[in-house]
Structure formats: C-alpha cells, structure tokens
Amino acid sequence: MRTANAQNSPRTSRASARTVIVWTIVALVGAAGWAVLALARGEEVSAAWMVAAALGSYAIGYRFYAKFIQYKVLKADRTRATPAERLDNGIDFQPTDRRVLLGHHFAAIAGAGPLVGPVLAAQMGYLPGTIWIVAGVIFAGAVQDMVVLFFSTRRDGRSLGQMAREEIGPVGGAAALLAAFAIMIILLGVLSLVVVNALAESPWGTFSIAMTIPIALFMGFYLRVLRPGRVTEVSLIGVALLLFALVSGRWVAESSWADAFTLAPSTLVIWLVAYGFVASILPVWMLLAPRDYLSTFMKIGTIGLLALGVVFTLPTLRMPAVTDFATRGDGPVFSGALFPFVFITIACGALSGFHALISSGTTPKMIQKETQVRLIGYGSMLMESSVAVMALIAASVIDPGLYFAMNAPAGVIGDTVQSASQVVTGWGYSISPDALAEAARQVEEASLLSRTGGAPTLAVGVSEIFAQVTGDGMRAFWYHFAIMFEALFILTALDAGTRVGRFMLQDTLGNVYRPFRNISWKPGLVITSGIVCGLWGYFLWVGVHEPLGGINQLFPVFGISNQLLAAVALTVSTTLLVKSGRLKWAWITGVPLAWDVTVTLTASWQKVFSGDPRVGFFKQRQVYQDAIDRGEVIAPAKTMDDMRTVVTNSTVDGVLTAVLALLIVIVLADAIRVCVRHVRRPSLSTLSEAPYVESKLVAPDGLFPTQEEKEAERDAVRAGQSG
Amino acid sequence: MRSVLVRVVEGVRWYVRELTGESTYDRYVAHVRAHDPDARVPSRREFERLRTDRQDADPRQGFRCC
Numbered sequence: 001m002r003t004a005n006a007q008n009s010p011r012t013s014r015a016s017a018r019t020v021i022v023w024t025i026v027a028l029v030g031a032a033g034w035a036v037l038a039l040a041r042g043e044e045v046s047a048a049w050m051v052a053a054a055l056g057s058y059a060i061g062y063r064f065y066a067k068f069i070q071y072k073v074l075k076a077d078r079t080r081a082t083p084a085e086r087l088d089n090g091i092d093f094q095p096t097d098r099r100v101l102l103g104h105h106f107a108a109i110a111g112a113g114p115l116v117g118p119v120l121a122a123q124m125g126y127l128p129g130t131i132w133i134v135a136g137v138i139f140a141g142a143v144q145d146m147v148v149l150f151f152s153t154r155r156d157g158r159s160l161g162q163m164a165r166e167e168i169g170p171v172g173g174a175a176a177l178l179a180a181f182a183i184m185i186i187l188l189g190v191l192s193l194v195v196v197n198a199l200a201e202s203p204w205g206t207f208s209i210a211m212t213i214p215i216a217l218f219m220g221f222y223l224r225v226l227r228p229g230r231v232t233e234v235s236l237i238g239v240a241l242l243l244f245a246l247v248s249g250r251w252v253a254e255s256s257w258a259d260a261f262t263l264a265p266s267t268l269v270i271w272l273v274a275y276g277f278v279a280s281i282l283p284v285w286m287l288l289a290p291r292d293y294l295s296t297f298m299k300i301g302t303i304g305l306l307a308l309g310v311v312f313t314l315p316t317l318r319m320p321a322v323t324d325f326a327t328r329g330d331g332p333v334f335s336g337a338l339f340p341f342v343f344i345t346i347a348c349g350a351l352s353g354f355h356a357l358i359s360s361g362t363t364p365k366m367i368q369k370e371t372q373v374r375l376i377g378y379g380s381m382l383m384e385s386s387v388a389v390m391a392l393i394a395a396s397v398i399d400p401g402l403y404f405a406m407n408a409p410a411g412v413i414g415d416t417v418q419s420a421s422q423v424v425t426g427w428g429y430s431i432s433p434d435a436l437a438e439a440a441r442q443v444e445e446a447s448l449l450s451r452t453g454g455a456p457t458l459a460v461g462v463s464e465i466f467a468q469v470t471g472d473g474m475r476a477f478w479y480h481f482a483i484m485f486e487a488l489f490i491l492t493a494l495d496a497g498t499r500v501g502r503f504m505l506q507d508t509l510g511n512v513y514r515p516f517r518n519i520s521w522k523p524g525l526v527i528t529s530g531i532v533c534g535l536w537g538y539f540l541w542v543g544v545h546e547p548l549g550g551i552n553q554l555f556p557v558f559g560i561s562n563q564l565l566a567a568v569a570l571t572v573s574t575t576l577l578v579k580s581g582r583l584k585w586a587w588i589t590g591v592p593l594a595w596d597v598t599v600t601l602t603a604s605w606q607k608v609f610s611g612d613p614r615v616g617f618f619k620q621r622q623v624y625q626d627a628i629d630r631g632e633v634i635a636p637a638k639t640m641d642d643m644r645t646v647v648t649n650s651t652v653d654g655v656l657t658a659v660l661a662l663l664i665v666i667v668l669a670d671a672i673r674v675c676v677r678h679v680r681r682p683s684l685s686t687l688s689e690a691p692y693v694e695s696k697l698v699a700p701d702g703l704f705p706t707q708e709e710k711e712a713e714r715d716a717v718r719a720g721q722s723g
Numbered sequence: 724m725r726s727v728l729v730r731v732v733e734g735v736r737w738y739v740r741e742l743t744g745e746s747t748y749d750r751y752v753a754h755v756r757a758h759d760p761d762a763r764v765p766s767r768r769e770f771e772r773l774r775t776d777r778q779d780a781d782p783r784q785g786f787r788c789c
Contacts, residue, residue, distance in 0.1 A: 090754030091747070091774065092784065100741040108787055159783070228771035231743035284782075285775040292787070293743065361783055492787060499782035519780060 023063065030056020037127060040321065047393045048314040050126070054134050054389045058382045061138035066378040069143065073577075073585040074150050076370040081695040083156045084366050093157075095697060096366040098375055102703070104366070106380040107296045108358045109145070110303070111489045112455075113348025113562075114388035116194060119454035119461075120555060121345045122395040122403065123333040124326035126319050128342045129392050136343075136350030137385035140592035144566060145355045146377030147573040147589055152360035153367055154689050160360045164572050164667070166688045167579065172670030176568045177504065179663040182656070183353070183561040184501045185532070189539025190558040191490045192276075193550050196268045196540065197453035198483050201446055203261035204249040204476075205483045206268075210261070211245035212294065212488060213275075219290035235293045239301075242294065246484055250476070253444065265544045272494070273537035280498040280529045288495050295489045302485045306390050306462060313468040319396040319403065324428070332408035332427075333452070334555055335614040336606060340599040344559030349388025351596060353565025355381065356572075371701040379703070394461025395454075401431025402439050402448070406457050409549025410450040411636025420449050442472070443479035452551040455486045494536075501532040542649050547642040548620075556607060557653055563600040564664045570596060571671045578675045579685050586675075597668065604661035608654055617654030621647050747774065 033053025036045060070076050087093040096104070121129040152158055158166070161180065165173030199205045219238045223229070252261060263271070279287050325331030326338040334345060348354070359377055367376060395403065404427060405413060405420045413420040417433035424431055440448040443463060448456065459482035466478040503519065505528045510517030516524045543550025570593035577586045610616030613623045624646045627634045637643045678685040698716035700709040740746040748770050755762045765773065778784045 088754065090751035091777070094750065094754070097741060100738065103738075103742045108785075111787055223771070224775075228768045229745055229748055231745050232739055235743065283776070284778045285772075289775050289778070292785070357783075357786065361786060489787075496782065496785075496787055500786055503782050 023060070026056055026059045028056075030060060037130065037321065044316045044318060045321075046314050046316055047310060047397065050130055050317070050389060050393060051310065051314075053130065054386060057134050057138060058385070061142070062374070062378060062382060065138060066142065066146065066374045069146065069378075069588055070371065070374040073582060073588050074147070074370075074373070076150060076373060078369050078371040078701065079695055080370055081693040081697070082153055082367050082370060083364060083690070084368060085695055085697050086690075086693055087156065087365075092362070093365045095368040095699075098368060098372045098699065099703065101363065101366055101368075101372075101376055102380060103300075105358065105363050105376050106383050107299060108362065109352075109355045109380055110299065110384045110387055111348075111493055112191060112194065112486050113352060113354070114384050115391045115458055115486060116454035117346040117348060117559070118388045118392035119395040119457050120333050120407070120551070121342050122319055122392060123323065123331045123407065124338055124342055125322035126317055126392055126396040127321040128326060128338055129346055130389065132342055132346055133350045133385055133388045133392065136346070137381055140566075140570075140596065141349075141351035141355070141385065142378040142381035143589060143592060144351065144353075144569050144573065145359050145381045146373050147577075148356045148569055149359040149364055149367070149377040150370065150373045151573065151576045153364040153370060153373065156690050157362075157364040158360060160356045160569060160572060163360065163576070164568065167572065167575055168667070168671050168674050172571075172667045172674075175663045175666040175670070176572075179561075179564060179568060179660060179667070180357075181501060181504050182660060182663075183565050184497055184504075185535045186539060186554075186558050186561045186656075187354075188276075188494055188497045188501070188536035189543065190551075190554050191493055192269075192272050192536065192540045193543040193554065194453035194455050195487050195490045196265050196272065196544055197451060197551070198455040198459075198487060199263070199268055200265040201262055202483075203258040204253040204444065204480050205487070206261040206263055207252040207257075208242075208245045208249040208480065208484050209487045209491070211248075212242065212291070212484075212491070213287070215241045215245065216287050216291040216294060219293065220286045223290065224285050231293055234290070235297050238290065238294045239297050242298070242484070246477070246480060249480060250444065266541075269537070269540050269544050272540065273533050275491070276494045276498050276536070277529055277533040279495040280502065280533070281525055288492070288499075291488075291492045291495070295492045298485050298488055302482075303387055303390075306394075306465070307386070309462075309465045309469060310390055310393055313465055315393070315397040315465055315468065317393070317396040318398065319400050323400075329612075330614060332404060332412050332552070334552055335612075336556070336603070340603040340606070341556065341559075343599040344556060344563050344603050346388065347559055347562040347566070349385050349391075351563065351566050351592070352384075353562050353567070353569050356565065356569030368697055368699040369695070369701065372699070375701070375703055391458055391461075394458050394465060396461075397464050398457070398461050399429075399431060399435070399439075401425070401429040402436065402460070403457060404429055405431065405436055406448050406451045406460070407454075408450060409452060409552055409636065411547055411549060413450065415447075415449060417447075417449065442475050444476040445479075450549075452549060454551075455483060458486065459483045498529060498532050498536075501535075502528045505531060542652070545645060546649055547637045547646055548649075553649065553653060556603065557657055560600055560603050560607070560657060561660055563596055563603075564660055567593060567596050567600060567664050568667050571667055575671045575674055579678050579687050580689070583679065597664070600664070601661055604657050607657045608661075617650045617657065621650040621654065624650070744774075 029052050033049045033056055036049040037053055084093055084095040118129050155163065161177050164176040199209060215238055219234050222234045252258065329337035334341060363376060401424050404424045413423045417436040421431055421433040421436055443460065459479045462482040463475045463478035467475040506516050506519050506524060515521050543554050546553050570589050573589040574586055574593055577589060606615050607617055611619055613620040624643050628643050633640060633643055637646060698712050748767050751770060752764050755764050
C-alpha cells in the first residue's frame with residue numbers, strides 16, 4: 001500500500017483514464033444484466049443476462065470493495081512475513097504460489113453445497129436466489145472468507161475454534177465448538193440424504209458410484225506401493241476408470257444384474273452408514289486420499305465444462321422470475337416465505353460458515369503474502385458463487401412443471417405421473433403425464449417423481465444444457481455423469497467429515513477418560529467413529545422415512561446451522577476488528593453479521609414457534625399428536641406409525657433448532673461483552689497476534705502482477721544470483 | 724512459435740504438479756538441503772507415507788467443505 005501510494009506517477013494516472021473506461025463498461029454490462037432480469041415479465045429470459053449480472057457485479061466487488069477492505073481496513077502489509085515464510089517446514093507450512101493456492105482453496109471450499117441450495121431455492125423463482133447469491137457473496141460471504149483468512153494468517157494459522165477461545169473467551173469458545181460439532185452432524189445427515197435420493201431405485205447411478213470404491217482402493221495402493229507421489233498419472237487412470245464405470249452403468253442397468261443394484265432408500269441408508277464407518281477407520285491413504293484426488297479432478301473438470309456449456313449455449317430460463325410460493329410461503333420444496341427462508345436455503349455460494357474452517361485451516365499456513373488474501377479468500381469465494389449461479393441456471397432451464405414434480409415430496413403429489421401432473425398443474429405449472437414419463441425415459445430412470453434433494457434436478461438441468469451441444473443421444477449419459485460427480489464429493493465429505501467429527505469427540509471425551517486423547521487408540525477410534533456415524537445415520541434414517549419429506553423437513557435445519565456457523569465466524573471477525581483498533585471499520589463484518597443473525601434467528605424462531613404447522617415444528621407436532629389422540633390419520637401420513645414418526649421427528653428437529661439458536665446467542669453475547677469491555681477499557685483485552693517479522697519474499701498481490709511487481713520480482717532474482 | 728507452445732506446456736505441467744502436491748517432495752528436499760547440504764533426506768516413498776499419515780493424526784488437515 002505504502003509503495004503503491006508513493007508511486008502515484010503520471011504513468012499510473014494515464015492508465016487510470018483507460019481504467020475508468022474499462023470499469024464503466026463492466027458496470028454497464030452488470031447493470032444491463034440486472035435490469036433485464038428484474039424487468040422482464042411474462043417473457044422468457046436468456047441465461048446470458050444472469051451471467052452478465054453476476055460477472056459484472058463480481059468484478060466490481062473484487063476490484064473496489066475487496067481492495068478497499070484489504071488495504072484500508074485490514075491494512076494488509078506486504079512487508080510482514082506470513083506463517084508460511086516464518087515457519088516454513090517444507091510440509092504444511094510452505095509459501096505456495098498464489099495461483100496454486102487459489103486452486104487449492106477453491107477446491108477445498110466448493111463441494112456439493114453450492115449445487116444443492118440454489119436448486120431448492122429455485123422454487124421461489126430465479127430472481128430471489130440470484131440476488132442473494134450475488135449480493136450475499138460480495139458483502140458477506142467473500143468478506144467473511146477473506147477476513148478470517150487474514151486474521152488466521154496473523155495468528156500462525158489458528159483455527160476458528162481456537163480464535164474464538166483466545167479472543168472471546170472460554171464460554172464463547174465452548175459454545176462455538178459445540179455448534180460446530182452439531183453442524184457437522186446435520187451437514188453429513190443432509191448430504192447423505194441427497195445421495196440416497198439421487199441413487200434410490202437407480203441401478204445405473206448405484207453401480208457407477210459403487211465402482212468408485214474399488215477404483216479409489218486401487219489408486220491408494222498405486223500411490224502407496226507402486227509409485228509413491230505420482231498423483232497426476234494415477235488421477236488420470238482413475239478418471240478414465242471412472243468414466244468407464246459410468247458408461248458400463250448403462251449396460252448393468254440393462255442386464256440381469258440390474259436388480260442387485262436397484263436399492264430401496266432404506267437399504268441405501270444402511271450401506272451408506274456402513275461405508276461411512278468403515279471408510280473413516282481405514283488409514284487415509286487407502287480410501288480418503290485417492291478419493292479426494294478423484295473428486296478434485298472431477299470437480300474442477302466438470303465445473304469448467306458446465307461454465308463453457310452455459311456460456312456457449314446460453315439457455316433460456318423457463319422458471320418465472322418470482323413464483324407465488326415466494327410470498328405465500330407454502331412451497332412444496334421447503335415451507336416458509338421468501339424472508340427468511342431463501343437466505344438459509346442458499347448458504348454455500350452466498351455466505352457459508354463452513355468456509356471459515358478452511359480459511360483458518362490449511363490456507364493461512366501456505367499463503368505467501370498478507371496482501372494475497374483478496375485473491376485467495378475473496379476471489380475463491382466469488383468462483384464458488386459463480387458455481388451457485390450455474391446451478392440456479394441449470395434448475396431454471398428445465399420445465400417448471402418437471403421441476404416441481406421432481407422436488408415435491410411423494411406425500412404431496414402422489415406416486416403416479418397422472419396424480420403428479422394433476423397436482424403440479426393445479427399449482428399453475430402445467431405438464432402432462434406423458435411429458436413427465438418422457439423426461440424420465442430420456443435420462444433412463446424409472447421415474448423422476450419426488451427425486452428431492454437437488455442432485456437429480458441439477459443433473460436434469462446439466463443434461464439439458466450439455467445435450468444442446470452433444471445431441472439428445474448423450475442426455476442419459478450426462479444425467480448420470482452429473483449424479484456421479486455430485487455423489488462422489490458427498491461420499492468424500494462423509495468420510496472426511498466423520499473423521500473431523502470424531503477428532504472433536506476424541507478431544508472432548510479425552511477430558512473424561514484419558515486414553516481417548518490418544519487418537520490412534522483403536523477402541524477409542526472405533527467407539528467415536530461409531531458415535532459420529534450413528535448420529536448422522538440417525539438423521540439420514542429419519543430423513544428417508546419422514547412422511548412429510550426428509551428434505552422439506554431437514555434442509556431448513558441444515559441451512560440454519562450453516563448460517564449459524566457463519567454467525568460465529570463473523571462474530572469472531574468483528575471482535576477481532578474491534579480489538580485490533582479497527583472499531584470504525586467494524587461494520588465491514590458487523591453489518592453482514594447483523595443480517596445473518598436476523599435471518600437465521602428469524603428462521604429459527606419461525607421453525608420453533610410458528611403457528612403454521614408447515615413451518616413450525618412444535619405446532620406440527622401438536623397437530624399430529626392431537627390427531628393421534630383422536631385416533632385419526634391425517635395426510636400425508638398413511639398409518640398410525642407414520643403419525644408417530646412425524647411427532648417424534650418434529651420434536652427432535654424443533655429442539656435441535658432451538659438449541660442451535662441458543663448456542664449462537666451465547667457466542668454473540670460473549671463477543672459483545674468482550675467488545676464493550678475493549679471499547680471501555682482497552683488495556684484489559686489481549687490480542688494474540690504473532691509479532692512482526694520482516695518478509696524477504698517477493699510475490700505479487702493480485703492474480704496478474706503489475707509492472708512494479710514484475711520489476712521487483714526480477715530484481716529479487718538478480719539479487720539472489722549475485723548473492 | 725514453438726517456444727510459446729513449449730512454455731504453455733511447461734506452465735501447465737508446473738501448475739498441475741503444484742496443485743496435486745506432486746512437487747511437494749522436491750520442495751521438501753530443496754528446503755532441507757538449503758539449511759544443511761548434507762542432511763539426510765527421506766526417500767520419496769518414506770516422505771509420501773509420512774505426509775498421508777500426518778492426515779490420519781489430524782483429520783483437519785486437508786479438510787473439504789460441503
């Protein structure tokens with residue numbers, strides 16, 4: 001910053017005339033996109049406008065807001081050595097090229113999340129989701145990721161939990177840890193529910209996903225024994241085998257083996273929980289590491305392909321801009337009105353608390369310069385946000401009638417194409433029974449009705465976009481490709497998430513019974529893995545057997561918990577801004593925090609206390625309990641057992657939501673206490689920042705080096721050669 | 724013309740090796756040697772085992788988000 005100010009030479013001001021023109025054009029493109037999206041009524045809009053609105057806004061946010069935060073608010077200092085430089089041990093602390101770290105960080109934050117939420121939120125039309133994804137990322141999500149990354153870098157890569165404990169206090173820290181554990185369990189339960197809904201009764205999908213296990217085992221063996229460290233070649237072999245498994249899935253589905261791979265949802269639950277348990281106690285090299293390589297390759301490849309597909313075909317959005325469900329709050333995919341439920345349904349892509357765990361994990365130990373937090377933290381999050389926009393486009397290009405038939409629970413639309421067509425047409429999205437059957441036949445699935453969870457809808461959208469390029473013959477292949485791609489990361493997340501949950505549990509139980517502390521103590525390993533799998537397995541089981549629809553009931557709980565983790569991250573960031581003498585800039589994370597807390601606590605409040613039985617868990621419980629007492633069965637429940645299931649589930653979900661909200665209120669209250677104390681008596685607070693050490697590294701701040709940075713790099717190389 | 728192509732191919736190869744962590748071993752050896760030219764360095768096999776086994780000890784290393 002200092003150098004940039006000092007070098008305000010005439011050359012830079014000449015460049016700024018050109019810069020003004022370029023940025024005016026960017027702003028106009030973005031504004032034109034928004035204008036068309038907002039004003040078009042009753043006509044179909046091209047996805048090009050959504051792309052223009054998003055990219056234009058991202059560019060402005062990155063160039064102006066993020067730059068302002070980095071240099072003016074955080075005062076990132078390029079002369080200050082980062083932990084990667086100071087503590088370089090050649091393994092986990094090492095200065096990593098910014099372009100490489102951008103790839104690493106992006107691959108770590110982007111998973112199934114940004115693909116699922118936007119698809120579900122499309123029930124309210126494409127506009128509310130787009131506005132939240134774009135505005136949310138610019139003012140909240142990317143800011144959170146960047147600020148947490150900055151503060152963690154200043155603290156030798158401390159984790160979010162450690163920062164909460166050190167900077168807020170033991171109470172806030174413990175509440176934050178407990179919230180993180182609960183959130184992990186719910187996340188795993190909901191993600192596995194997405195997989196079950198995508199693979200149930202689909203021999204093609206089940207076979208190709210099952211094949212990823214032997215493929216990963218082979219890759220693990222190859223890397224461990226045959227050729228250690230040759231990741232690229234083994235990943236290429238793995239991807240080739242994966243594509244072969246995908247193609248052969250069709251042959252299996254058409255053969256006599258089909259029955260063996262046609263699994264009911266409850267059978268899949270057992271398989272998944274067993275898989276999660278076994279995978280998490282195997283050594284990392286066997287299954288997790290190779291699976292991770294495979295899913296990273298697939299992730300980057302497929303997201304790249306999808307971006308190309310969207311840009312080249314520029315499909316037409318068929319979903320209305322805003323549907324009636326947005327105001328009425330009685331949508332079949334999830335209940336509740338636009339505010340607050342769109343803002344919790346779309347978490348990843350707009351604002352995701354989970355990213356704070358990555359931004360305060362591996363990345364701060366590898367960043368070369370503090371001044372790169374804008375590129376790595378803010379930039380990666382913008383990339384994830386664009387993935388969410390693509391998912392929203394994919395969900396909006398399919399026939400809205402098909403969208404609702406796929407995403408409404410079976411209890412609402414029935415299980416025949418006739419009943420589904422009738423119900424969905426009644427909502428105002430006409431689709432014939434033949435069209436529903438034809439859509440399923442095109443992707444070679446037995447049925448597409450009530451395939452909730454977002455993955456199948458996204459897959460239909462992706463196959464629609466790709467089929468415009470490759471022709472209709474490939475449609476079924478693309479559908480299963482998309483399903484596999486999503487299921488692949490979710491299975492990796494199940495394994496990795498179970499391990500992290502287990503680690504937290506081992507640490508906590510270690511306080512009670514010492515041997516648990518030793519993480520390689522086998523009985524402890526098995527017990528804690530069993531507990532973690534049992535917990536998420538419970539939510540998965542409940543979700544599959546929920547008469548009211550598992551996604552409909554559980555997804556809001558998942559969204560609330562993810563946004564509550566964001567509240568923790570933003571609270572820690574705001575506290576740190578205040579404590580580090582940046583009180584006047586505390587609104588940078590304070591305003592997103594206030595918004596996030598308002599949205600999330602409103603949603604929690606409604607889920608707990610709403611008098612509408614579709615929204616409020618306890619009201620729902622009461623309605624069903626009263627009916628049981630009267631001896632009645634009310635739809636969509638079919639039997640007295642269903643009725644009792646609803647009562648139990650609503651109670652669990654309601655209590656859980658209330659507990660999560662309470663935990664966050666505790667963290668928030670404790671943080672406010674610390675901030676107020678700091679403002680009143682600054683001498684009482686301590687700041688655990690690593691001391692300043694001068695940096696010897698030379699590296700550019702942004703993706704593209706400026707002229708001065710290029711010269712500085714050349715000078716450094718020359719100095720290195722002479723010295 | 725040819726040199727541009729060579730540079731692009733080399734750039735891609737560098738990026739992929741860095742991103743997948745294939746070059747971590749080379750960097751580790753360089754790091755150890757920079758401090759002590761005669762230091763004993765683990766073989767590639769030993770090093771890669773050490774690296775994955777560290778993740779067993781702390782699963783938060785290399786954690787992925789949803």
